Structure formats: structure tokens, C-alpha cells
Amino acid sequence: MRILVTGGAGFIGSHVCSRLINENHEVTIVDNFDPYYDPDRKRRQLDQVKRAGDFHFYKVDLTDKEACQKIFKDQSYDAVIHLAALPGVAYSVKEPLAYVHYDIEMTINVLKSAGEAGVPHVIFSSSSSVYGNQEGRPLTEDMADGKVVSPYAASKFGAESFCHSFQHIYGFRLSILRFFTVYGPWGRPDMAIPKFADLLSNRLPIEVFGSGTARDYTYIDDIVDGVYAVLGQNHLNETFNIGYGEPVTMERLLKNFEKFYPDMEMVQKPWRTGDVVQTWSDISKAKTLLGYKPTVSIEEGIERTVRWMNSCTK
Numbered sequence: 001m002r003i004l005v006t007g008g009a010g011f012i013g014s015h016v017c018s019r020l021i022n023e024n025h026e027v028t029i030v031d032n033f034d035p036y037y038d039p040d041r042k043r044r045q046l047d048q049v050k051r052a053g054d055f056h057f058y059k060v061d062l063t064d065k066e067a068c069q070k071i072f073k074d075q076s077y078d079a080v081i082h083l084a085a086l087p088g089v090a091y092s093v094k095e096p097l098a099y100v101h102y103d104i105e106m107t108i109n110v111l112k113s114a115g116e117a118g119v120p121h122v123i124f125s126s127s128s129s130v131y132g133n134q135e136g137r138p139l140t141e142d143m144a145d146g147k148v149v150s151p152y153a154a155s156k157f158g159a160e161s162f163c164h165s166f167q168h169i170y171g172f173r174l175s176i177l178r179f180f181t182v183y184g185p186w187g188r189p190d191m192a193i194p195k196f197a198d199l200l201s202n203r204l205p206i207e208v209f210g211s212g213t214a215r216d217y218t219y220i221d222d223i224v225d226g227v228y229a230v231l232g233q234n235h236l237n238e239t240f241n242i243g244y245g246e247p248v249t250m251e252r253l254l255k256n257f258e259k260f261y262p263d264m265e266m267v268q269k270p271w272r273t274g275d276v277v278q279t280w281s282d283i284s285k286a287k288t289l290l291g292y293k294p295t296v297s298i299e300e301g302i303e304r305t306v307r308w309m310n311s312c313t314k
């Protein structure tokens with residue numbers, strides 16, 4: 001298949017593109033090396049994709065409508081995987097309008113361009129944050145009601161709505177994937193696990209925000225499996241949770257790090273506005289309809305991440 005991946009130089013995008021190339025798909029990547037985190041790191045992530053094989057590359061800012069349309073006119077695609085976004089809950093509290101610009105306007109550009117070009121399948125990367133603060137039970141896809149707690153989540157929830165409206169207008173197959181806290185090699189440097197691994201490997205203390213939190217941490221290989229599985233399906237318009245299916249408490253996460261860094265130091269910080277208390281995915285729909293089956297436990301995933309951190313120059 002000919003597949004266009006937006007945000008292909010990013011953490012998830014670079015892993016997805018490597019997998020697609022390894023599976024012999026023809027891949028086109030669009031990324032503008034946005035400075036939300038170090039653009040040089042994104043270039044190195046793209047170098048990882050190059051190791052898998054050749055791909056076409058556009059350095060284009062997808063908030064530019066005409067530039068976005070041109071990419072879709074240059075050649076035809078069987079699917080677009082839209083991963084480009086401004087991520088990060090904490091930053092969205094400071095700069096909410098940036099999220100409207102990136103995560104809504106840019107998504108509209110991609111959806112409209114894909115629809116006009118007749119792309120048959122659009123895959124949108126959404127987030128567990130669309131469920132807001134709902135604790136104590138696994139989250140099924142129908143539990144997102146718009147009562148979110150951060151501008152990032154609001155932009156993802158809004159972007160999902162735009163996905164549905166353009167699906168209705170153009171009739172493409174739409175798959176919305178709600179990722180749950182993704183980690184692993186090349187993990188995004190603003191997120192807890194990569195931050196902890198980096199600080200601890202440099203013998204520095206880590207900061208923990210709030211108490212009683214838990215996250216459904218999902219290893220990158222499982223996320224890539226979920227994205228890959230959706231490419232082969234024929235459902236017209238479906239939303240899927242792509243998680244591991246288990247909430248891991250901060251205490252359990254820290255115990256896993258302690259195995260590798262027994263002298264680790266931790267500084268307790270107050271609760272951060274915009275953060276939810278717990279995430280916990282119900283993945284039965286993805287299991288049934290996609291054959292999705294995550295395999296990497298938090299114990300195994302942290303071990304692999306720490307091994308990666310110690311073995312490479314980031």
C-alpha cells in the first residue's frame with residue numbers, strides 16, 4: 001500500500017514508519033520538525049526510519065492549507081495515518097490556542113485534503129485524555145462525553161468530531177485510535193517514563209506530580225501493532241482504544257525503576273492542572289475487531305526502555 005504518515009519523524013510516527021517499510025509498504029512522511037521538543041532528536045528519529053529503508057519525505061508545516069493540499073495532489077495514497085500534532089497536557093494549559101491551531105486546524109487540513117483527493121482510509125491518532133477524569137473502571141469507547149480536563153484533550157475531542165464530519169462528507173473509511181500513555185525507546189522527552197529514565201541514568205532526582213495516580217502505560221511495539229492492525233480492516237467508521245488494558249500505579253512504576261536504580265531519589269510535587277487521576281483502557285473492541293493483542297508488560301517494557309537508554313546516545 002501507499003501510505004502517507006503525518007508526524008512521521010515523531011516518537012510514534014518513526015516507529016510506525018519503520019514497521020510499514022519493513023512490511024514492504026510505500027511510505028511518504030510529512031513532518032516540519034516542530035520545536036515542541038528538540039528538532040535534532042526528530043531528525044535522529046527519522047534516521048532510525050532510514051535504517052528500515054527508503055521513503056518519500058516532505059518537510060512541510062501542515063497548518064499551511066495549500067502546502068497540505070499539494071502533498072495529496074502530488075500522488076495518490078491508499079491510507080493516511082495522521083499522527084502530527086502538538087502533544088502535551090501541561091503545555092496546553094499554558095498555550096491553549098496553539099492546540100486549536102495545530103490539533104484542530106491542521107487536522108481539518110489533512111481531512112479535507114484527503115477527502116478531496118479520494119484517499120480511501122483515514123486513521124486519526126486520538127488520546128485517552130478524551131475520557132477526562134473517570135476513575136475506577138476500564139474505559140470503553142462510548143464513555144467519552146466531552147467533559148475533559150485539559151485544552152489538549154479538548155482539541156483531540158474536537159478533532160475527533162471533525163473526523164466524523166469529514167467522514168460523512170467524503171465517505172472515506174475512518175479509524176480513530178485512542179492511544180494510552182505510550183513509552184519505549186525514543187519515548188517523547190516531555191513524558192514521565194522517558195524523563196525518569198533520562199534523569200535516573202544521570203543520577204539525578206525525579207519529580208512526581210500529585211499522588212494516587214495510575215496510567216495504562218502502553219509499550220510502543222504494541223501501539224505499532226494496533227496501528228498496523230487497523231490498516232487491514234474494512235470497518236467504515238470505528239473508534240478503538242489502543243492500550244495495554246491495565247492501570248499501573250505510580251508506586252508500581254517507581255518500583256520497576258528502582259530495580260535498575262536502587263539509589264534513586266524522588267521529589268514529590270503538587271498536582272498538575274490538566275492531569276487526570278487514572279487511565280485504564282478497555283481493549284475488548286480492538287481485540288475482537290482488529291485481533292489486537294498487546295504483549296509487553298510494564299516490567300518488560302521498563303527493562304527494554306532502560307536498556308535502550310543505557311545503550312545509545314539520544
Ligand SMILES: NC(=O)c1ccc[n+]([C@@H]2O[C@H](COP(=O)([O-])OP(=O)(O)OC[C@H]3O[C@@H](n4cnc5c(N)ncnc54)[C@H](O)[C@@H]3O)[C@@H](O)[C@H]2O)c1
Binds near residue numbers: 008102179
Ligand atoms: N505519546 C503518547 O503517549 C500519545 C498518547 C496519546 C496520543 N498521542 C498522539 O499520537 C500522535 C503522535 O504522538 P508522539 O508522542 O509521537 O508525538 P511527537 O511530538 O513525537 O510526534 C508528532 C510529530 O508531528 C510533527 N508535527 C507537529 N506539528 C506539525 C505540523 N504543523 N506540520 C507537520 N508536522 C508536524 C512533529 O514535528 C512531530 O515529529 C499525536 O497526535 C499525539 O497527540 C500520543
